[in-house]
Amino acid sequence: MRQSTSNKLFTIQQVMSRLQVSDETVYRYIRSGKLKSIRVGGLWRVSEEALQEFLAMGERRCKQS
Numbered sequence: 053m054r055q056s057t058s059n060k061l062f063t064i065q066q067v068m069s070r071l072q073v074s075d076e077t078v079y080r081y082i083r084s085g086k087l088k089s090i091r092v093g094g095l096w097r098v099s100e101e102a103l104q105e106f107l108a109m110g111e112r113r114c115k116q117s
Contacts, residue, residue, distance in 0.1 A: 061090075061097040070103065081106070 062070070067078050067087075079096075081087035086109070088102035 060100040061092065062100065062103060064096055064098075067098050067103065 064075055064078050068075055071078070078087070082089045082096060082098075087098060087106045089096050089098045091097070
């Protein structure tokens with residue numbers, strides 16, 4: 053199992069701000085499996101590693117186009 057370099061967890065609002073998208077879009081990414089997330093105390097959180105992976109996936113798509 054790979055060790056995470058950071059334990060930072062982002063709220064949905066923080067992810068919205070970083071990606072400059074709506075909450076509906078963030079939840080759609082989560083539901084589709086494009087953005088990995090976990091539930092902590094009934095609230096969704098996205099790890100820094102998962103957010104970086106999501107952004108890298110988008111960069112790869114842009115380079116392939």
